[in-house]
Amino acid sequence: MAKIVGAITTSHVPAIGRAIAKNLQGEPYWKPFFDGYPPARDWLARARPDVVVMFYNDHGLNFFLDKMPTFAVGAAPQYNNADEGWGIPTLPPFNGNLDLSWHVINELVAKDFDIVTCQEMLVDHAVTLPLKLLWPGEGQCPVTLVPVCINTVQYPLPSARRCYALGQAVGKAIESWNSDARVLVMGTGGLSHQLDGERAGFINKEFDQQFMRSLIDDPSWTTKYTTAELVEKTGTQGIELLMWLAARAAVPGGVRQVHSNYHIPISNTAAGLMVMEPTAGAAQRAAQPA
Ligand code: DHB
Ligand code: FE
Numbered sequence: 001m002a003k004i005v006g007a008i009t010t011s012h013v014p015a016i017g018r019a020i021a022k023n024l025q026g027e028p029y030w031k032p033f034f035d036g037y038p039p040a041r042d043w044l045a046r047a048r049p050d051v052v053v054m055f056y057n058d059h060g061l062n063f064f065l066d067k068m069p070t071f072a073v074g075a076a077p078q079y080n081n082a083d084e085g086w087g088i089p090t091l092p093p094f095n096g097n098l099d100l101s102w103h104v105i106n107e108l109v110a111k112d113f114d115i116v117t118c119q120e121m122l123v124d125h126a127v128t129l130p131l132k133l134l135w136p137g138e139g140q141c142p143v144t145l146v147p148v149c150i151n152t153v154q155y156p157l158p159s160a161r162r163c164y165a166l167g168q169a170v171g172k173a174i175e176s177w178n179s180d181a182r183v184l185v186m187g188t189g190g191l192s193h194q195l196d197g198e199r200a201g202f203i204n205k206e207f208d209q210q211f212m213r214s215l216i217d218d219p220s221w222t223t224k225y226t227t228a229e230l231v232e233k234t235g236t237q238g239i240e241l242l243m244w245l246a247a248r249a250a251v252p253g254g255v256r257q258v259h260s261n262y263h264i265p266i267s268n269t270a271a272g273l274m275v276m277e278p279t280a281g282a283a284q285r286a287a288q289p290a
Contacts, residue, residue: 001175001176001177001178001179002051002100002174002175002177002178002179002180002181002182002183003175003180003181003182003183004171004174004175004183004184004185004250004251004252004278005047005048005049005182005183005184005277006043006047006184006185006251006255006258006275006276006277006278007184007185007186007187007247007248007250007251007255007274007275007276007277008040008130008134008184008185008186008187008247008273008274008275008276009186009187009188009215009243009244009247009248009272009273009274009276010130010133010186010187010188010271010272010273010274011188011189011190011191011266011269011270011271011272011273012056012125012126012129012130012188012189013125013129013266013267013269013271014083014084014086014087014125014129014267015086015266015267016033016125016129016133016266017083017086017087017088017125017128017129017132018086018087019034020088020129020132020136021088021089030266032263033261033263033266033271034133035261036259036261036263036271036273037133037134037261037273039258039259039275040133040134040259040273040275041134041135041136043258043259043275043277044134044135044184047182047184047277048182049143049182049183049184050143050144050181050182050183051097051100051143051144051145051146051181051182051183051184052131052143052144052145052146052183052184052185052186053100053104053146053148053170053174053183053184053185053186053250054127054130054145054146054147054148054185054186054187054188055148055150055167055170055185055186055187055188055243055246055247055250056123056126056127056130056147056148056149056150056186056187056188056189056243057126057149057150057151057152057153057188057189057240057242057243058072058123058124058126058149058151058153059084059124059125059126059153060153061082061083061084061122061123061124062082062118062121062122062123062124062149063149063151063153065153065154068151068153068154069115069116069149069151070150070151070157070158071108071113071114071115071116071148071149071150071151071158071166072115072116072117072118072121072148072149073101073104073105073108073115073116073117073118073146073147073148073149074096074101074118074121074145074146074147074148074149075096075098075101075102075105075117075118075119076096076098076101076118076119076120076121077095077096077098078093078094078095078096079093079094079096079121079122079123079127079145079147080093080122080123081093081094081122081123081124081127081128082122082123082124083124083125083128084124084125086125087124087125087128087129088128088129088132091128091132092139092140092141094123094127094128094131094141094144094145095140095141095144095145096144096145096146097144097145097146097181099177099179100144100146100174100177100179100181100183101146103173103176103177103178104146104148104170104173104174104177105117107169107172107173107176108166108169108170108173111169113166113169118149121147121149123147126188126189127145127147127188129188130186130188131143131145143184148166148170148246150163150166150242150243150246152189152237152239152240152242156227157227157239157242158227158242159223159226159227160222160223160225160226160227160230160242160245161223163242163245163246163249164219164220164222164223164245164246164249165249166246166249167245167246167247167248167249167250168249168250168252170185170246170250171185171249171250171251171252172252174250175252185247185250185251186247187243187244187245187246187247187248188240188243189237189240189241189242189243189244190208190234190237190238190239190240190241190243190244190269190270190272191208191211191212191234191238191241191244191262191269191270191271191272192204192205192207192208192233192234192235192238192241192269192270193234193235193237193238193267193268193269193270194235194236194237194238194268195236195237195267195268196236197236199235199236200268201268202235202238203235203264203265203268203269203270204233204234204235204238204270205262205264205270207233207234208234208241208262208270208272209262211241211244212260212262212272212274215244215245215248215255215274215276216255216256216257216276219245219248219249219255220249222241222245223245227239230242237269238270244274248276251276251278252278253278253279254278254279255276255277255278255279256276256277256278256279257274257275257276258275258276258277259273259274259275260272260273260274260275261273
């Protein structure tokens, strides 16, 4: 059966693509952000995932306001980058993992999740930039992909409780996949930010840090909040932290924090990163020495 090697959660901001394209990683503005990623890449070299299952939110690119699924799972052979224009100019398509996609879809539907299945799916900065930060080399990204999209764009949004349950169900599906693949779960979005309206620029460092700690100590902590409460605490786009919650929920049992970074601001956003691996016996099975 497949193994979940751990979870990586990270913010995604379109301007990161431009910073990569223009080689600005060492500039004072960007350095504290980009310096967060080498330890994550070192861990990946040990964890050696073959496949990434990624919880992310589309930003009106693949789904627009006329048709907005609450949860959508990719089952495409390839995912093309079609970012809004800020992204890295030349990115090859990402290879899908059709076998795992259909296994996850079948398991979710069997557990009463009414998902949308996407045999064609364009991806934006929420997918492309986190993969590029973790695998910065030229050419094809070395892992295959199963994207799981959660609506944070058009109300009503799914609750934290439901996203947690989705994450748990995806984790169980991965673990029951008849494969010897090593699977990394990712969640991209957040942390606190609000890009428009009266509270534009709103950031809540205290809540972000409490949220990050909770993923280690008390992973279902966020589920006590309603979506409206989470928007109040984190901003209209800070609600993207639901991706982190679903990703954490997909790792069964306890996790150990391998690495984290938190930096304010990138754009108007509190940018965070966490690397988590399963504790004890599970970790030994998952992350063998290099
Ligand atoms: C921005 C966009 C995002 O999708 C996000 O998560 C954070 C910031 C931006 O446009 O600055
Ligand atoms: Fe976003």
